[in-house]
Amino acid sequence: MKILHFSDSHAGAPAEEWSAYLDKRWVGIFNYWFRRRFQHNQKVLSKAVSIMLESGADLFVCSGDITSTGQPSEFRIALDILRPLAETRKLLYIPGNHDFYVFDAKCNAAMRDAFAELNGGRFSISDLPVRIPFPECDIIAVNESWPGNLISSCGYLMKRDSDTIARMIKTKTRPVILAGHYPLIEEKPIMRIRHRLWGQEKLLDMLRSGAIDISLCGHVHKPYSIGTGEGGRGEYCAGSVTKMAVLSEFTYDPAKDVFAHRTIKFGGSV
Numbered sequence: 001m002k003i004l005h006f007s008d009s010h011a012g013a014p015a016e017e018w019s020a021y022l023d024k025r026w027v028g029i030f031n032y033w034f035r036r037r038f039q040h041n042q043k044v045l046s047k048a049v050s051i052m053l054e055s056g057a058d059l060f061v062c063s064g065d066i067t068s069t070g071q072p073s074e075f076r077i078a079l080d081i082l083r084p085l086a087e088t089r090k091l092l093y094i095p096g097n098h099d100f101y102v103f104d105a106k107c108n109a110a111m112r113d114a115f116a117e118l119n120g121g122r123f124s125i126s127d128l129p130v131r132i133p134f135p136e137c138d139i140i141a142v143n144e145s146w147p148g149n150l151i152s153s154c155g156y157l158m159k160r161d162s163d164t165i166a167r168m169i170k171t172k173t174r175p176v177i178l179a180g181h182y183p184l185i186e187e188k189p190i191m192r193i194r195h196r197l198w199g200q201e202k203l204l205d206m207l208r209s210g211a212i213d214i215s216l217c218g219h220v221h222k223p224y225s226i227g228t229g230e231g232g233r234g235e236y237c238a239g240s241v242t243k244m245a246v247l248s249e250f251t252y253d254p255a256k257d258v259f260a261h262r263t264i265k266f267g268g269s270v
């Protein structure tokens, strides 16, 4: 089985309405004008999609943050690029904190529509966590992103969701891959206090005990792996596909019960 994993493409756009300056969107829009639009070239995402379509992968996982502030225009930019991947019906998309940035009816409707289209209408966001069975392993998609205050980029894992996941893998018969937005393993808990995932202890225990074999995440824009042990088990952050021009590839060999991972760097000519 081959999986291609990518994250954090961060399409951006100017404020769509004056009320965007009354909530957290003004922070994201400021960030977009002065930083993100220089870092996240959507042509790089187009190139990544072309590479993925030719890869022959069994599954594409997007760990979220396809927008900067979750505005409908940003989802439209991202969807126009990701649509060919969604049409393969092999794409799994999990929202990031920038996709569920504020409680605004138009933004939230755009996110739900994007979620439905990218996931081929198989489930809605309120169905998460869901288990998607593959012949050689199970994928579990979980939502950890909820609107936060002006300075927080933290994620929140609901107790009911980690309890559901624990029940899902109680009778595990094959490897389990967890797909979320945030890293479970904290490398620098003090420095990353504004970016951490709260409530992740139970899933972290499952990852450390081997009940969860692989944790796929994004949110951190530089790709890395951590806690990787026997058979390639551990946590893998895809990094930002647009900022770093990287894709993350996994192949699982059931005969050897081994996951092989490599980072595909495709930057240079977009």
Ligand SMILES: [Fe+2]
Residues within 6 Å of the ligand: 008, 010, 065, 096, 098, 219, 220, 221
């Ligand atoms: Fe991000």
Ligand SMILES: [Fe+2]
Residues within 6 Å of the ligand: 065, 096, 097, 098, 181, 218, 219, 220
């Ligand atoms: Fe994020």
